[in-house]
Amino acid sequence: MLLKSLSLFLLAGAAFLPLQAEPPSLIAIQDARIITVSGAVLEKGTVVLRDGIIADVGAAIIIPKGAWVVDGKGLTVYPGLIDGFSTWGIPDGAPVAAPTGGRAAVAVPAPAGTPAPARSQGPADRPGTNSWVTAADLVKTSDRRLDAARGAGFTSAATFPRPGLVGGHGALVNLAGENAGRMVVEPGIGLLLSMGGGGYTGYPSSLMGMFSYYRQLWIDAEHYKLNKEMYAQSPATIERPGYDRALEGVLAAKKVFLPAAGPMQLERALKLAAELKATPVIYGAVEGYRMAAVLKKTATPVILNVKWPVKDREADPERIDSIRTLELRDKAPESPAALVAAGVKFAVSSDGIDNPKDVIKALKRSIDLGLKKEDALRALTLSAAEIHGVGARLGSIDKGKIANLVVTNGDLFDDKTKVQMVFIDGVKYLPPPETPPAPRGGAAPSAPGNETQEEVEH
Amino acid sequence: MRILTIGALSATLCLTAGFAQDVTVIQNATIHTVTKGTMKGSIVIRDGKIAEVGEKVMTPSGARVIDAAGKHVIPGIIDCHTHIAVDAINEGSVSVSSMVGVGDVVNSEGKDIYRALAGGVTTANVLHGSANAIGGKNVLLKMRWGKDADALVFQEAMPSIKFALGENPKRAGQATGFQAPGAQQNLRYPGTRMGVEDVIREAFLHAQEYQKEWKAYEAKKSKGEAALPPRRDLQMEPLVEVLEGKRLVHAHCYRADEILMLLRVADEFHFKIATLQHVLEGYKLAKEIAAAGVGASTFSDWWSYKVEAYDAIPYNAAIMHKKGVLVSLNSDDAGGAELMRRLNTEAGKMAKYGGLTEDEALAMITINPAKQLRIDQYVGSIETGKQADLVIYDKDPLSIYSKVEKVFIDGTQYFDREKDLEERPRQDARKKGLLEKEKETEKRNAPQSRRPS
Numbered sequence A: 001m002l003l004k005s006l007s008l009f010l011l012a013g014a015a016f017l018p019l020q021a022e023p024p025s026l027i028a029i030q031d032a033r034i035i036t037v038s039g040a041v042l043e044k045g046t047v048v049l050r051d052g053i054i055a056d057v058g059a060a061i062i063i064p065k066g067a068w069v070v071d072g073k074g075l076t077v078y079p080g081l082i083d084g085f086s087t088w089g090i091p092d093g094a095p096v097a098a099p100t101g102g103r104a105a106v107a108v109p110a111p112a113g114t115p116a117p118a119r120s121q122g123p124a125d126r127p128g129t130n131s132w133v134t135a136a137d138l139v140k141t142s143d144r145r146l147d148a149a150r151g152a153g154f155t156s157a158a159t160f161p162r163p164g165l166v167g168g169h170g171a172l173v174n175l176a177g178e179n180a181g182r183m184v185v186e187p188g189i190g191l192l193l194s195m196g197g198g199g200y201t202g203y204p205s206s207l208m209g210m211f212s213y214y215r216q217l218w219i220d221a222e223h224y225k226l227n228k229e230m231y232a233q234s235p236a237t238i239e240r241p242g243y244d245r246a247l248e249g250v251l252a253a254k255k256v257f258l259p260a261a262g263p264m265q266l267e268r269a270l271k272l273a274a275e276l277k278a279t280p281v282i283y284g285a286v287e288g289y290r291m292a293a294v295l296k297k298t299a300t301p302v303i304l305n306v307k308w309p310v311k312d313r314e315a316d317p318e319r320i321d322s323i324r325t326l327e328l329r330d331k332a333p334e335s336p337a338a339l340v341a342a343g344v345k346f347a348v349s350s351d352g353i354d355n356p357k358d359v360i361k362a363l364k365r366s367i368d369l370g371l372k373k374e375d376a377l378r379a380l381t382l383s384a385a386e387i388h389g390v391g392a393r394l395g396s397i398d399k400g401k402i403a404n405l406v407v408t409n410g411d412l413f414d415d416k417t418k419v420q421m422v423f424i425d426g427v428k429y430l431p432p433p434e435t436p437p438a439p440r441g442g443a444a445p446s447a448p449g450n451e452t453q454e455e456v457e458h
Numbered sequence B: 001m002r003i004l005t006i007g008a009l010s011a012t013l014c015l016t017a018g019f020a021q022d023v024t025v026i027q028n029a030t031i032h033t034v035t036k037g038t039m040k041g042s043i044v045i046r047d048g049k050i051a052e053v054g055e056k057v058m059t060p061s062g063a064r065v066i067d068a069a070g071k072h073v074i075p076g077i078i079d080c081h082t083h084i085a086v087d088a089i090n091e092g093s094v095s096v097s098s099m100v101g102v103g104d105v106v107n108s109e110g111k112d113i114y115r116a117l118a119g120g121v122t123t124a125n126v127l128h129g130s131a132n133a134i135g136g137k138n139v140l141l142k143m144r145w146g147k148d149a150d151a152l153v154f155q156e157a158m159p160s161i162k163f164a165l166g167e168n169p170k171r172a173g174q175a176t177g178f179q180a181p182g183a184q185q186n187l188r189y190p191g192t193r194m195g196v197e198d199v200i201r202e203a204f205l206h207a208q209e210y211q212k213e214w215k216a217y218e219a220k221k222s223k224g225e226a227a228l229p230p231r232r233d234l235q236m237e238p239l240v241e242v243l244e245g246k247r248l249v250h251a252h253c254y255r256a257d258e259i260l261m262l263l264r265v266a267d268e269f270h271f272k273i274a275t276l277q278h279v280l281e282g283y284k285l286a287k288e289i290a291a292a293g294v295g296a297s298t299f300s301d302w303w304s305y306k307v308e309a310y311d312a313i314p315y316n317a318a319i320m321h322k323k324g325v326l327v328s329l330n331s332d333d334a335g336g337a338e339l340m341r342r343l344n345t346e347a348g349k350m351a352k353y354g355g356l357t358e359d360e361a362l363a364m365i366t367i368n369p370a371k372q373l374r375i376d377q378y379v380g381s382i383e384t385g386k387q388a389d390l391v392i393y394d395k396d397p398l399s400i401y402s403k404v405e406k407v408f409i410d411g412t413q414y415f416d417r418e419k420d421l422e423e424r425p426r427q428d429a430r431k432k433g434l435l436e437k438e439k440e441t442e443k444r445n446a447p448q449s450r451r452p453s
Helices: A004-013 A144-152 A209-234 A243-250 A263-276 A288-299 A323-342 A357-369 A373-380 A382-387 B006-022 B111-118 B193-222 B235-244 B256-268 B283-294 B314-323 B339-352 B360-365 B367-372 B417-445
Strands: A027-034 A041-049 A053-058 A068-071 A076-079 A081-087 A154-159 A168-175 A185-191 A256-260 A278-283 A302-304 A348-349 A406-407 A419-424 A425-430 B025-031 B038-046 B047-053 B064-067 B073-074 B077-082 B121-126 B133-138 B139-143 B160-164 B248-253 B275-278 B295-298 B326-329 B389-395 B404-409 B411-414
Touching: A027 A406, A081 A302, A081 A348, A081 A373, A081 A382, A144 A154, A144 A419, A154 A382, A154 A406, A154 A419, A154 B283, A168 A243, A209 A243, A243 A302, A256 A263, A263 A278, A263 A288, A263 B411, A288 A302, A288 A323, A302 A323, A323 A348, A323 A357, A323 A373, A323 B417, A348 A357, A348 A373, A348 A382, A357 A373, A357 B314, A373 A382, A373 B073, B025 B360, B025 B389, B077 B275, B077 B326, B077 B339, B077 B367, B111 B121, B121 B193, B121 B339, B121 B367, B121 B404, B133 B193, B193 B235, B193 B256, B256 B283, B283 B295, B283 B314, B295 B314, B295 B367, B314 B326, B326 B367, B339 B417, B404 B417, B411 B417
Parallel strands: A027 A068, A027 A076, A081 A154, A185 A256, A256 A278, A278 A302, A302 A348, B025 B064, B025 B073, B077 B121, B160 B248, B248 B275, B275 B295, B295 B326
Antiparallel strands: A027 A041, A041 A053, A076 A406, A154 A168, A168 A185, A406 A419, A419 A425, B025 B038, B038 B047, B073 B389, B121 B139, B133 B160, B389 B404, B404 B411
8 A cells, every 4th residue: 555655656746757768758750640639630740759748749840859750651640549437457356345344344355264244234334335445556557458458549548446336436547657556647536336236135236225325325424524523623522433434435536427328317317416416427328319418408527338239139039129229229329429419528438348449430330420530539538538637638639748649540430540559658559469360360369359350351 | 309109299299288388178078076076067277277177167268178078087097006117116125225215216218107197197106115114215206208207206295105014024035235255144134024013113213213313412502512413314314204294104014913013003103104005904904994094095806916915805995985994096006007007997896896986986096095195185186276187088987998088287288099099100110110220230230251252
C-alpha cells in the first residue's frame, strides 16, 4: 500500500520526469494527416512530442533539434482512443477484496483450518459493497489485454473494478506505462454501481432490493459523516464513530456510474441518483435511440455499449422474436446518431467485447447508418475524456495535452486501415504482430482477441 | 413514443387525449353508478373528472360526444391484488423485507398494463410477493398505458405494505444472507406458522424501539441538547408508519387460525389491517373480521391449488359480505393478466354463488376495493366530482358475452377496441418488415468462405 501511494505521488509529476533512457523524449511526426478532434483537420502537418506531452502541432512547425522523426507521409494521426467503460488494465482474477462487508471485513482469504467467516446478518453488513476498492490500486502493466487494445488504437481507458454491487472506484488509466502507478491519469473518476449479478444469493436478491440497499448505504454514509463532524466538535459528548472503509469509499465518490438499458431503467437511475444526491453517469444504454431526449433534458452523460444486440444463434429457428426485440436489434446501431442529434455527450465502451477492434467495427456500422465519422471519433476521444474529467489533458491533439496518439495508414473506420503505432505518454508502442489464421497454423492465437482472421480476407 | 406491439395505438389515442382538457359526453348509455343505482343517461367529463351524471345533462357545444346507445358504462375496475408491471416481485432473502418496494421497479412498458386496460381495469394494486412474513412496500398504479413509471402512480393513494402468513413465508430452507466462500449458508427463519407470528411481533417490537429512539432524540433536540440523530433505518421506517396509521397493511392469508393470529397481533400493537388478501377461509370467521373492521379481498371460485387453499368455498365472498365484511375480488395476476381481464365475470359469479344483486357484485370490483385502498373519494363509482375512470361495455358487464369497448382514465381514453383491431394488421406488417430486414442484414454481414480459393 505504501509503495502504491508512493507511485501515485510520483505520478503527479510523472510527465515532467525524464523518461527511461531508451525511448526518445523528443519525437516529431512529420507531414502526416492530423485529425486534432478539437480543431480543423491538418491535411499535412507535424506534431511534436516532448517528454510525454504534445509540444506543438501545426502545418508549419520547425522540427526541433535532436528530435526523432517519423515520416508521416500516407499516415493519419488521431488522438489516442479512450475506452469509456472498461476493465482493461485490471488483469482477470485481480485480487479484489472479498465482498464480505464494510465493517472490519478481512480482504485476504483466511488460511485453511480457520473458522468460517461470520454470517452476514443482513443489510447492515453491506455484502457486496466494495467501495474502498479502487481501480488505481489494481491496474497492472502486465494485463494481457493491453496489447490488443493498443493494437486497435486505444491508449486510455476508464477502468472499473467489477465484483460486487458497488464495484469500487474507477480510474482513468493509460494502457501502458513504466509501472502500474504511472499508468494512472486520474485515480478517482467515480463509483461503479451495478444493478444485478454480483454473484451472491443474500440480500439484496432482487432488483428492487438493490434500490433500497443503495439508499440505505448512502443514508449510512451521510450519518457517518454527520457523526464524524459532530464528534470533531464535541468529542466529550458525542460518541466516536467507528472507522468504516465502505462508508469512506461512498463519501469519496465524485460521481456514480449507473446502468440503464433503456428509458425505463434511465428513469429509475436518475431518480436514484437524485435521492443519493450523486452526479450520475449512465452506462449501457443499449436502447440509446429511445433515451436521447431524457438524457439531453437532464444533461446526463452516457457511455454507450456498442456491442449491438444480435439474434441468438443458438435460439430455436422456429422462434419469432417480439416486435420489441426486433426493433431493438434493428435500431440499436442508430443510437450514436440519435444521441448526437439530441446533443447528448457520450463515449463508447468495450464492455462485453473481447476484441478491441470490434468497438471500431461496431461504430463503423453506425457510420454506415448515418453517424458522422467526426462524431464517432469524438465519442472515442474528447467526449470520453470530458465525461471522465480529463478533457484538459486527453482526448485531442493540442499543445500541452498528454502525448497519447494513434497513427494509422488511413481512415480509422476503414476496414482495411491498420494501426501503425500508438504513442502513450510520448512513448511509441507497436501493434502486436498478426498471428497466422487458425486453419493454417493449427494452434489458437496466443494473443487474446487478436483480430487477424477477418483481415486476412481482404 | 413507445415501440411495443400496441405502440402505434397509443399514438392514435394521443390524438383523443387532446380532448381531456375539454369536455367529453357519453350519451344514451346504461350507467351502472354502483353507488347510486343504474340509469339510462349521460356522463359529462370535464378536466378529467365526472362533471355530471344523469338522465338529462347539459352538453356544452363543441364537446366530444360518444354515443353509447345500447352500451353499458361502469366505473373503472379496481384490482386490489396484482403483481403486474414490475421487474421484481419478491425480495425473498430475508423474512422482513419492508425496506424494499415494488414502486422502485415499475415496468411502465409491461404489456399487462394494456391487457388489464382491455379488461376494464383502470387501477391496480401492485403488491410485493408473499415470500416474507413482512414483505415489501406496494404501489398503486393507474393503467395509463404509454406513460412513464412516475405517471402511472395513483398519487393520492396512501402507501401500503405487504404481509404474508402461512406456507409461503414459512417455507424453510431458503437461503438468505451473503454466503462467504466456505461459510455455512443461512437457512431462513421462520419454518412454521408460529415462527411467522414471532417474526411479525419481533419486527414491531423493534419498530417500537426505533420509534422511541427517534422520539428521545427529538426531545433532546427540542431542549437544545447536542445529540446525534439515530441512524435512519429503511427497514423500520415503514413499520413505524404502520404503527402510526400512515401505511396500510395488505396481508396474504388463507387459514382461519392464522387470520385470527394476525388480528390479535395487530390489536397488540394498536394498528389495523387494511385488507386480508386471498382469505379463503374468511367465511369461517366472517363475524370476527367484520368486528375488527378489516377488509377482505378474495377470489370468486379459485381453490385447492395448495394445501392451505383446500377449505375454500365459492360462497366465501358472499358470506363475508352478508356478515358485514367489506369484500373485494381480485386477480392476483402476475405475467399475462389472465384473470385480470375478466374481473367483471368474476363479479358476475357472485350472483350465482350467494345471490348478490348486480350492484353488490359490481361493488366488489369497484367501490369496495376503492374503500379498502382508501381511494373511494376519488374513484370506484360514477359520481359527480370523481375521477373519470370509466369503462364502456357492449353488453351487461356481468355477462360473459360482454366486451370492453372503450376505457377512460382521468377522462383520457386509453383503450379502444375498434382501433386496436384496426391496428393489428399494420403491426403484423411492421413485424414482417423487420424480420425481412434482419434477414437481409444477416446475409450481407455473413462471413465469406475462409478457405483460400
